[in-house]
Amino acid sequence: MITVLIADDQPVVRQGFELFLAGSPDIEVLGHAHSGTHAVQQVSALRPDVVLMDIRMPNGDGLTATREILARFDGVRVIVVTTFDLDEYVFAALDIGASGFLLKDTDPEELAAAVVTVAGGGAALSPRLTPRLMSEFARRGTRAPSSTAPQHDLSAREMEVVQLLAQGLGNSEIARSLHLEQSTVKTHIGNICRKLDVNTRVHVVIWAYRNGLVSS
DSSP: OEEEEEEOSOHHHHHHHHHHHHTOTTEEEEEEESSHHHHHHHHHHHOOSEEEEESSOSSSOHHHHHHHHHHHOTTOEEEEEESOTTOHHHHHHHHTTOOEEEETTOOHHHHHHHHHHHHTTOOEEOTTTHHHHHHHHHHTTOSOOTTSOOOOOOOHHHHHHHHHHHTTOOHHHHHHHHTOOHHHHHHHHHHHHHHHTOSSHHHHHHHHHHTTSSOO
């Protein structure tokens, strides 16, 4: 059973997310939090597998709470959920280790799938948002100068996977594009993360943009 904490200052949002997740037999909502500070307290008390974290909250914003949770509680993963698809705080949240980014209008099925993916060590980032998100990282000047090739041990096939990740493709789409089994794609992504010393596929794409290996 995957356990979840929902952190949002709006009761209707908390109740709505819990209703969305109620249809999944593998997910249990342990509790709610109404602020960033409360979220940290609830994580300490309940130790959920996944936190759905709003960013804009009073009494301790979601970014500060995300940073503290990831620093203090091993194994707890955070999905940032926000109304704003290009919110300033979203980029910082992903950069400090959040495992995903969803909009509040996400479909119930996508929300549940994201929780399962993140609990399993993956990243939850809607494919339709990946190019925009990574383009914004690039626009903000976070890429390293391209005059020096970045050092890495990625194979040619792994670099192909990185390129497709940067386009926002999911595992099944990458598998079709490269004529591979999905299990092989998952293995490649795991090896890429290990070689780059990053935790999620989101951070693989951030790395690629920062080093000028893909363009916006």
